[in-house]
Amino acid sequence: MALPPYASPLERTWYYTFRVICAAIFLFLIAPILIIIPLSFNAEPYFTFTEGMLAFDPEAYSLRWYQDILRNGMVAPDAPFSWAWLTDMWNHAQWIRSARNSFFIAICATILATILGTLAALGLSRPEMPYRSLITGLLISPMIVPLVITATGMFFFYSDVGIAKSYFGIIAAHTALGIPFVIITVTATLVGFDTSLIRASASLGARPHTTFFKVIMPLILPGMISGALFAFITSLDEVVVVLFLADVEQRTIPRQMWAGIREQISPTILAVATILVAISILLLPTVELLRRRSERLRGIRAS
Numbered sequence: 001m002a003l004p005p006y007a008s009p010l011e012r013t014w015y016y017t018f019r020v021i022c023a024a025i026f027l028f029l030i031a032p033i034l035i036i037i038p039l040s041f042n043a044e045p046y047f048t049f050t051e052g053m054l055a056f057d058p059e060a061y062s063l064r065w066y067q068d069i070l071r072n073g074m075v076a077p078d079a080p081f082s083w084a085w086l087t088d089m090w091n092h093a094q095w096i097r098s099a100r101n102s103f104f105i106a107i108c109a110t111i112l113a114t115i116l117g118t119l120a121a122l123g124l125s126r127p128e129m130p131y132r133s134l135i136t137g138l139l140i141s142p143m144i145v146p147l148v149i150t151a152t153g154m155f156f157f158y159s160d161v162g163i164a165k166s167y168f169g170i171i172a173a174h175t176a177l178g179i180p181f182v183i184i185t186v187t188a189t190l191v192g193f194d195t196s197l198i199r200a201s202a203s204l205g206a207r208p209h210t211t212f213f214k215v216i217m218p219l220i221l222p223g224m225i226s227g228a229l230f231a232f233i234t235s236l237d238e239v240v241v242v243l244f245l246a247d248v249e250q251r252t253i254p255r256q257m258w259a260g261i262r263e264q265i266s267p268t269i270l271a272v273a274t275i276l277v278a279i280s281i282l283l284l285p286t287v288e289l290l291r292r293r294s295e296r297l298r299g300i301r302a303s
Contacts, residue, residue, distance in 0.1 A: 033277055040065055040270035047267065065271040069095040072268065095272060098256040105167065105252065106235035109174035113231040116175065117182025118224055122216070124183070125190040140180040147240045150177075155244040165247040173241045178231025185230065189223030226287050233280060 003015050043062035044050050052060025071077035073094035079085050089096055120139055124132050142150055154173050155164060163169035193216075201211040217224075239254035246255060253272060260269045 036270045037274050037277070040267060040274045042267055042270075045265075045267060047265070047270070065267045068266070068268045069093075069271055069275075073097075095253070095256060095268070098251050098253045101250055102236055102252040102254075105170050105174060105250075106232050108171045109178055109235045110228050110232040112171070112175040113178030113182050114224055114228040117179040117227055117231075118186050118220070120179065121183045121186035121190060125187060125193070136183070139183055142177050143180045151241045151244040154241065158245060164245055165250070167250055169245050170242065170250055170252075173245055174231075174235040174238060177238065177241070178227075178234050181230035181234065182224070182227030185227035186220055186223040189220045193219060229283050229287055233283065236276070236279075 003012060007015065038053065039047060039049070041061045041063065042050065042053060043060050043064065050060055070089050070093055074085075074088050074092050076085070076088055079088070091097075123129055124136055124139075129135075151173075154169075154176075158164040158169045158173070163172065197215050197219075198211055201215045206214070237254060238252075239258055242250070242252050242255045243258070246252065251259070253276070257269050257272060260266055
């Protein structure tokens, strides 16, 4: 909002001071992310800015760490580019294998979390649902309970049932962590939902599944997709649960980064982090567009 022309000197001072404070807080929050981006192009194997980088010497910058994402762990990384080279990279490159695991686990966990979270939100939105507050608190508890406690409990429980150290166990754990995000976003979408549409659909002879896919789902779809995106990012970023439950075959990108910091310090970690930041930034406009679409569907005018 623009400053009105009749504002007093004190109001003008606070107007600009408030914006300076907000900018300083934003810079404080975003600075750690901004620093890793130029460092990922460092030609030297350091986690600090070299004199050449500070002098903007082109030779001080390189894509070697992005290339290392594809080459690290290959049997023949210096072989000519061919189908055999691509096969070697796909099967043996450590970062590529970790990326495959991460996206496979994240996609499966997102699908399960979206289905289960949506069903839970629909049930909790019904006025006749008993103990709604208690059940809601239990379902969103993975967001509140410290993650190391949740991971410890999952480790002992999954070990007893025999699914620890397996893909299914990690997917189940990431699903449990993603469900609260879906419940919250879908529940927020259902706040302005007109339940008379369900009764009208039933009075016209529509079956329950037809009512859901033709009436309910189109209106809550923005909330479902928003929750799915949050669940996907949560799974892609999760490292504590993976440390407890994953074996060598299920090593994900965060687990690989953790191992790289402890075992082999390499700026390749910064290159991978930059790529993950870029993916997150691309998802932010998607969430905002879905939020605005949800407001339009509910008849809310954007401010």
